Structure formats: structure tokens, C-alpha cells
Amino acid sequence: MTRIIDGNEIADGIRAELRASVETLRDAGVQPRLATVLMSDDGASETYVSMKQAACDELGIDGRHHEIDPDAPADELFERIDALNADPAVHGILVQLPLPDHVEKRRVLGRIDPTKDVDGFHPENVGRLVAGDARFKPCTPHGVQRILAAEGIETEGKDAVVVGRSDIVGKPMANLLVQYGDGGNATTTVCHSRTDDLKAKTRRADILVAAAGVPEMIDGDMIREGATVIDVGITRVDADTEKGYELVGDVDFESAKEKADAITPVPGGVGPLTIAMLMYNSVKATGIQSDVAVELP
Ligand SMILES: Nc1nc(=O)c2c([nH]1)NC[C@@H]1CN(c3ccc(C(=O)N[C@@H](CCC(=O)O)C(=O)O)cc3)C=[N+]21
Numbered sequence: 001m002t003r004i005i006d007g008n009e010i011a012d013g014i015r016a017e018l019r020a021s022v023e024t025l026r027d028a029g030v031q032p033r034l035a036t037v038l039m040s041d042d043g044a045s046e047t048y049v050s051m052k053q054a055a056c057d058e059l060g061i062d063g064r065h066h067e068i069d070p071d072a073p074a075d076e077l078f079e080r081i082d083a084l085n086a087d088p089a090v091h092g093i094l095v096q097l098p099l100p101d102h103v104e105k106r107r108v109l110g111r112i113d114p115t116k117d118v119d120g121f122h123p124e125n126v127g128r129l130v131a132g133d134a135r136f137k138p139c140t141p142h143g144v145q146r147i148l149a150a151e152g153i154e155t156e157g158k159d160a161v162v163v164g165r166s167d168i169v170g171k172p173m174a175n176l177l178v179q180y181g182d183g184g185n186a187t188t189t190v191c192h193s194r195t196d197d198l199k200a201k202t203r204r205a206d207i208l209v210a211a212a213g214v215p216e217m218i219d220g221d222m223i224r225e226g227a228t229v230i231d232v233g234i235t236r237v238d239a240d241t242e243k244g245y246e247l248v249g250d251v252d253f254e255s256a257k258e259k260a261d262a263i264t265p266v267p268g269g270v271g272p273l274t275i276a277m278l279m280y281n282s283v284k285a286t287g288i289q290s291d292v293a294v295e296l297p
Contacts, residue, residue, distance in 0.1 A: 233266065234271055
């Protein structure tokens with residue numbers, strides 16, 4: 001029987017443990033605070049930011065939301081980041097992506113204080129991850145590692161194939177899978193839109209991570225019998241539902257589940273872990289900045 005992995009359940013477990021870490025900080029007189037910054041009027045981005053704020057509320061983290069007009073000059077965003085960097089009561093800063101075209105993403109990510117960079121996208125944090133000395137693991141790949149661990153899926157010696165090479169998922173995911181240690185030691189292949197004969201590569205995967213952002217591009221025919229399939233893609237497609245859309249993963253779930261031993265659904269798979277690991281990084285950031293020793297799950 002194919003196991004359908006319940007991401008909400010795994011995320012709930014992590015959040016329950018994080019609540020105790022937040023308590024430790026509060027008992028020491030430190031109130032964890034996460035600033036989210038949205039410079040977009042995209043509906044999906046608004047939804048994600050409000051989910052992050054709701055997760056903060058649930059854990060006792062003070063979530064402060066900041067909005068910047070998407071038509072404002074980039075300097076307005078930079079000044080806001082500078083102010084948040086300088087505020088000792090703010091421990092984590094998340095600038096929601098994507099940003100408007102006139103705002104250079106690289107300049108934004110490089111401007112956030114690396115000790116407050118809960119996304120782990122600052123070049124210093126990327127470098128530390130690659131060097132095997134991660135400070136903040138990027139939330140989605142970290143969440144995928146937690147799913148594999150929770151499901152007892154060994155990565156050591158396995159063939160892992162990541163489809164997608166984005167800075168926020170594909171590249172850090174591949175890096176984590178190839179690192180020495182728990183959740184790593186996999187033989188890792190990174191595929192992308194220009195990969196020749198993609199199917200030949202994905203079919204070799206014991207662990208397949210689909211993170212290309214192309215709805216249903218991976219079907220059962222591309223999956224090895226008995227594989228673990230992790231679907232990171234979440235695309236909104238117009239549909240005749242209450243919200244006017246539905247969420248579609250990068251994996252064609254119906255055909256994939258015929259081949260996979262374990263598979264994550266969309267929604268209810270990786271998405272909830274992304275938010276849980278953002279909370280994890282926010283607690284970690286608070287510990288680093290306040291010099292309070294906190295146990296992390
Ligand atoms: N600086 C930055 N950091 C991010 O971490 C970041 C970002 N920008 N931009 C956009 C992506 C996307 N992302 C998601 C988080 C949670 C769900 C999630 O929880 N999804 C639910 C369903 C959500 C729904 O109903 O729409 C699920 O899969 O079950 C999805 C996507 C974080 N991102």
C-alpha cells in the first residue's frame with residue numbers, strides 16, 4: 001500500500017515542540033518577534049504571509065506584518081529592512097518573494113542582517129549551508145528533510161533526484177541531501193528544464209523531489225517502483241471551486257501513487273512544513289540574538 005504522507009501532522013508535532021522553546025525564551029524575558037514584509041498585491045503571496053502570521057500567533061511569537069506599495073521605489077524596501085535590522089526587538093525578517101521587477105532580489109536578500117535571515121537566503125547563510133555549517137536551513141528543503149526523517153526514510157547511499165534548481169528550493173535541497181550526516185549522504189542528481197531525457201534520470205530515484213513549479217510534470221511513468229515522492233510544487237490553477245482556484249503539485253498524484261511507496265499530497269504535504277520550519281528558524285534566531293540557550297526540536 002502506498003503511504004500518503006500527512007504533512008499537517010508532522011508540522012503539528014514540530015510546532016508543539018517549538019511552543020516549549022518559545023516558553024523558554026519568554027521565561028528568560030525574551031519575546032520572539034518575526035517581521036514579515038510584503039511588497040506585492042499577488043493573492044497567493046497575501047495568503048502565504050497571513051498563514052505565517054497565524055502560525056506565529058499560535059506559538060506565541062510576535063508576528064509583525066509590514067506592507068510596502070509594490071509601485072514604491074526599491075529604496076522604500078531597503079529603508080524598511082535597515083530599520084528592522086537595527087531594531088533589537090526584531091529577531092527574524094522575512095521579505096516575501098517574488099518581488100516587483102524593479103526591485104533587485106539579490107540586493108534585498110543581501111541587505112537583511114544574516115543573523116535575522118530566517119529564510120536562509122543571505123549569501124553568508126547560503127555559504128554556510130554549502131560548507132556544512134548551516135545557521136538557518138531554508139524552510140522548504142529543511143521541511144522535506146523533516147518529512148523524510150519522520151517517515152523513517154533513509155537517505156544514506158540512496159539515489160536522490162531533485163527536479164528544479166531554484167535558489168530557494170532546488171539548490172539548497174540538493175545541498176542538504178549531499179551533506180555528510182543525517183538526512184544527507186545521498187547520491188544526488190539535480191535536473192531542470194534543460195535536462196536531456198528527464199525520465200531516464202527520475203526513474204533512477206529512490207527519493208524524488210519535484211520542485212520545478214510546473215503543474216503535474218512528473219507522472220507515474222517517470223517514477224521508479226517503490227520510490228518516495230516529495231511534491232514541492234504548489235501552483236494555483238483556475239477551477240470551479242469556492243475560492244476560484246485549486247492547488248496543483250508538480251506530480252500527477254493519481255498515476256504517481258500507483259508506483260510510489262510513499263508520497264506527499266498537495267495541499268497538505270510539504271507546504272505546512274515550510275511554515276513550521278520558518279517558525280523553527282525564528283525561534284533559533286531569537287536564541288542566537290538573545291544568547292538564551294533554547295532546545296530546538
Ligand atoms: N521569502 C519567502 N519565503 C518563503 O518561504 C516563501 C516565499 N518567500 N514566497 C512564496 C513561497 C511559498 N511558500 C509556501 C508556504 C506555505 C505553503 C502552504 O502551507 N501550503 C498549504 C496550502 C495553502 C493554501 O491553501 O493556499 C499546503 O500545501 O497544504 C505553501 C507555500 C513560502 N514561500
